[in-house]
Amino acid sequence: MKTEQLQAIVVFDIDGVVRDVGGSYRRAIADTVEQFTDGSFRPTMENIDELKSEGIWNNDWEASQELIYRYQESQGKAREAISIGYEKIVDFFQGRYRGSDPHNFDGYITNEPLLMSAKYLEHLSQNNIGWGFFSGATRGSAEYILKQRLGLQKPILVAMKDAPGKPNPTGLFDVVRQILQGDNSQVSVIYVGDTVADMQTVIAASQEQPNTNWIGVGVLPPHAQNNLEQQEKYQEKLKNSGAAIVLNNVEKLNYDLITSLL
Structure with missing residues (x-):
C-alpha cells in the first residue's frame, strides 16, 4: 500500500485490546x-x-x-x-x-483469548487504513500474540524497552513513522487502548505534534464488562481521560466508524 493512499492510521495497544489479559x-x-x-x-x-x-x-x-x-x-x-x-x-x-x-x-x-482477528486487520488494509501496535508488553509476549496466535508476518510493533513507557508518546510516534515509511503526509492517527494511560498518551501526542489529528478510542476490556455499573464506571474513566468514543470490542472500530471519527 502506498502511504499517500492512506486515509488514516490506527495504532493498537495489545493488552485488553488484542487479547484478554484478565486471566493472565x-x-x-x-x-x-x-x-x-x-x-x-x-x-x-x-x-x-x-x-x-x-x-x-x-x-x-x-x-x-x-x-x-x-x-x-x-x-x-x-x-x-x-x-x-x-x-x-x-x-x-x-x-x-x-x-x-x-x-x-x-x-x-x-490461554489468553483473542479479541481481534487477522481478518479484521485485512479489512482495514483493504480500505487503505494503515495499522500497527504500541504496547507496554515485552517484545516476546507481544510477538507471541501477534505472530503465533494472530498469524501476522511482520507486524509494525513498538514494545517495552523500544520506547519510554506510556503516557510518553514516543513509541506512538515511532509506529506512525514506520507506517508512513518516511512520508511526511499529515494523516489522522487513532490510538486504541483500554487504560487511562493509553488515552493520556493521545493527549500528550496532540500536545507535542498539534498539526496531526490524534484521536483516542477506548475499549472496555472483558473484565470491565461483568456488570453495567462496572462497565459505566470504566467507560467514564476512559472518556474523562480523553477517549472520543468507548467500544466494548475493538472490531467495532470498522471503516465506517473510523471515517466518522475523522
Missing part, C-alpha cells in the same frame, strides 16, 4: 502481590483497575510492586523499610505469566 497478566499481578505479602492480600480486578486509573502504572511489574508497597503501608510499615527486590518481583511474575520454560511459553500467556 492481571492474574499474575494478583499472584505476585499475594506471594510478597505472605498471602495476606490478593488484589481484586477492581483494586488493579483503581491503580491503573492513576495513569502511571502501565508496567505490570511496577504495578505489582506498588500494590505490595501500599498494602504494607496500610499495615503501618514505612515504604523505605520494605525490602523486596524488584528483580525478585519480576522473576516471580514472569514465572506465572510466561511459565517455567525459558524457551517455550507454558504459563498463563498460552
Whole structure:
C-alpha cells in the first residue's frame, strides 16, 4: 500500500485490546502481590483497575510492586523499610505469566483469548487504513500474540524497552513513522487502548505534534464488562481521560466508524 493512499492510521495497544489479559497478566499481578505479602492480600480486578486509573502504572511489574508497597503501608510499615527486590518481583511474575520454560511459553500467556482477528486487520488494509501496535508488553509476549496466535508476518510493533513507557508518546510516534515509511503526509492517527494511560498518551501526542489529528478510542476490556455499573464506571474513566468514543470490542472500530471519527 502506498502511504499517500492512506486515509488514516490506527495504532493498537495489545493488552485488553488484542487479547484478554484478565486471566493472565492481571492474574499474575494478583499472584505476585499475594506471594510478597505472605498471602495476606490478593488484589481484586477492581483494586488493579483503581491503580491503573492513576495513569502511571502501565508496567505490570511496577504495578505489582506498588500494590505490595501500599498494602504494607496500610499495615503501618514505612515504604523505605520494605525490602523486596524488584528483580525478585519480576522473576516471580514472569514465572506465572510466561511459565517455567525459558524457551517455550507454558504459563498463563498460552490461554489468553483473542479479541481481534487477522481478518479484521485485512479489512482495514483493504480500505487503505494503515495499522500497527504500541504496547507496554515485552517484545516476546507481544510477538507471541501477534505472530503465533494472530498469524501476522511482520507486524509494525513498538514494545517495552523500544520506547519510554506510556503516557510518553514516543513509541506512538515511532509506529506512525514506520507506517508512513518516511512520508511526511499529515494523516489522522487513532490510538486504541483500554487504560487511562493509553488515552493520556493521545493527549500528550496532540500536545507535542498539534498539526496531526490524534484521536483516542477506548475499549472496555472483558473484565470491565461483568456488570453495567462496572462497565459505566470504566467507560467514564476512559472518556474523562480523553477517549472520543468507548467500544466494548475493538472490531467495532470498522471503516465506517473510523471515517466518522475523522
